[in-house]
Amino acid sequence: MQRWCGGDRYQTPTKYICDSQALLTSEFSPHSTEREQVQISHVVNFKALGLYRLRDKMVQLNIEPFGTFKKEPVKRFIWTTDSGFSVSVISYGAIVQSIEVPDKNGANSDVVLGFDDIDGYVERNSPHLGSTIGRCANRIGNATFTIDGVTYNLAKNVGKDHLHGGLVGFDQVVWNYTVDGTKVTFSYLSKDGEENYPGDLITNVQYVVTDDDTLNIEYISSTTKKTVVNLTNHSYFNLAGHDAGSEELFKHYIVINADKITETTSESIPTGRFIRVGGTPFDLRVPTRLGDAMSRDNGLYDDNFCVTSHNEQSLNFVSRVTHPSSGRYLEVYSNQPGVQLYTSNFLPSPSEPALIGKDGVGYRRHGAFCLETQNFPDAINHRNFPSPIxxxxxxxxxxxxxRFGAKKNGVPEVIQS
Structure with missing residues (x-):
């Protein structure tokens, strides 16, 4: 298991200082060229996490306009590798706009749902396609929490509860950005009282694409008052292509490294108890055809899986999803205790007008899956959950x-954590 600098869940900044030269000498050949060492220094914090694997191929970054929001310019950042793998992120919402992945024959497809222009994200993105979610991803029961005797009442934007940061979340603002080599860091100051959360919260989201067709995201936040933080990315994946729909989604095979889930009410609020997955539709510990699994769970998933052997100081294997006919696969690793498997249950049904996305494609229910790495939902209201304070x-x-790739045979396999 590869590790990163630090100790407890939340640390003082000085405890995260890493010795880049020590990292170079301990994990890379001492014969690395000067050019290679410069590349590593650009992503040293990811390197410390075991994410940067040096190869001869290069990653290119292009920046282009993507419209405006409230007179602020929005930029699109496009990374490409020699294999044809490509990732696009926009500064509005720090949103993942596209991910193009070669299949087993080298043919590219865009495997995430999204929109072609800024208007789509501003006017039609209630499903949060590709979004950075904050301050608090997922639900907070009764839209309220208490810290040190002070009760904070939040917007009730899903029934009587609070979802994905409120009425105006982190995915509905333009982020500042800096570029260092091919690493892009988006930054946003959420002011004290925004959506009624306490404290000025400064958040940086760093995107790094490596030449082995991997997208790495790191979220870093600090605050002026005790507050709740739980950030995630809400990308919708379909490894057959964003236009492939539910027919191809059901053919995916999925593994999730979880022995239990958080039990929820009918309103998707955790009860504080856990359910062992053995003998239930939530047992995805071996490759399982997603369509078969969904048919056992009333046709949908929107559940928090508790990552087995989770360790905040290391990257843990979370999930692997494979689409056999294209050969494409996605592996997810994270340092978070949970992952929300969501099968786009609230996209339009066949009887409703489709959500029109990229290339004029109509997105519908069960046309994609999400794997949202996170703390447990409503953790602020459950003392037996990892603290989000x-x-x-x-x-x-x-x-x-x-981590994306393609295999010639497309056969699902079990990945050891």
């Missing part, structure tokens, strides 16, 4: 790695 002087850190 961030205090002044501490650093919130969430790292997720999406």
């Amino acid at each position: 961030l205090s002044p002087g501490q650093i919130y850190r969430h790292v997720v790695s999406y």
